Amino acid sequence: MGIPNHGIDPELVRRLTEDRRWLHAHPELSFEETGTAAYVAKRLDDLGIAHETGIAGTGIVAEIKGRGDSSKTIGLRADMDALPIDEQTDLSYRSENAGVMHACGHDGHMAILLGAAEVLSKRQDFDGTVRLIFQPAEENGNNGAARMLKEGILERFPMDELYGLHNWPELPHGTIGALSGPVLASGSFLDIVLKGQGAHAVLGRSRGYPVDPRVFTVEPVERTRYRPRNRRHSQRRACLHR
Numbered sequence: 457m458g459i460p461n462h463g464i465d466p467e468l469v470r471r472l473t474e475d476r477r478w479l480h481a482h483p484e485l486s487f488e489e490t491g492t493a494a495y496v497a498k499r500l501d502d503l504g505i506a507h508e509t510g511i512a513g514t515g516i517v518a519e520i521k522g523r524g525d526s527s528k529t530i531g532l533r534a535d536m537d538a539l540p541i542d543e544q545t546d547l548s549y550r551s552e553n554a555g556v557m558h559a560c561g562h563d564g565h566m567a568i569l570l571g572a573a574e575v576l577s578k579r580q581d582f583d584g585t586v587r588l589i590f591q592p593a594e595e596n597g598n599n600g601a602a603r604m605l606k607e608g609i610l611e612r613f614p615m616d617e618l619y620g621l622h623n624w625p626e627l628p629h630g631t632i633g634a635l636s637g638p639v640l641a642s643g644s645f646l647d648i649v650l651k652g653q654g655a656h657a658v659l660g661r662s663r664g665y666p667v668d669p670r671v672f673t674v675e676p677v678e679r680t681r682y683r684p685r686n687r688r689h690s691q692r693r694a695c696l697h698r
């Protein structure tokens with residue numbers, strides 16, 4: 457499918473496609489996004505946008521001021537990390553880091569935010585300040601956002617409102633979904649440890665064989681998969697067993 461233009465400068469679309477593909481080819485895991493951060497910082501430098509690096513490790517906060525003198529400030533946030541997945545595609549821009557892949561689309565989120573940065577900084581047709589937040593470690597409960605908060609991001613860079621974005625391929629092409637408050641699932645982790653003894657199968661039950669209790673413990677948890685707690689804040693659940 458071609459890239460839809462929607463009236464956006466084709467040169468900008470070309471640059472953002474290049475950004476997305478570079479970021480896709482160089483994925484990094486949570487809190488290891490050093491190459492990613494360097495790439496984003498260079499792009500912000502090239503656009504002449506003031507920014508601070510090294511926030512929560514590899515995070516970046518940039519600032520664009522509008523033309524007016526309003527003290528209102530909003531934040532736009534993109535996540536930066538990739539997943540421990542081996543990419544199995546033949547794309548020309550496939551992952552060059554074995555075992556790591558931008559399979560959640562954060563490469564696209566960063567490209568989108570760089571696009572917003574370019575448009576906002578060139579036009580400055582707003583009254584107030586926009587802060588751009590590139591957040592590390594969104595995946596798997598790695599809590600990049602919590603670390604940014606702990607490091608005082610909201611005190612150092614106050615924002616009246618803060619907007620995040622995540623791609624959602626289940627929406628029809630060209631559609632945007634918006635909600636106030638929590639959207640998408642968060643990661644919650646439950647460790648269940650069953651202790652038993654290994655034994656020959658015929659002796660299992662008399663030697664504390666852990667398989668039966670495992671079945672009875674895992675099955676009820678497994679049954680909750682894909683059952684939204686409520687429709688508005690759909691909570692998707694998946695279980696991993698060892």
Ligand SMILES: [Zn+2]
Nearest residue numbers: 560561562594
């Ligand atoms: Zn994601």
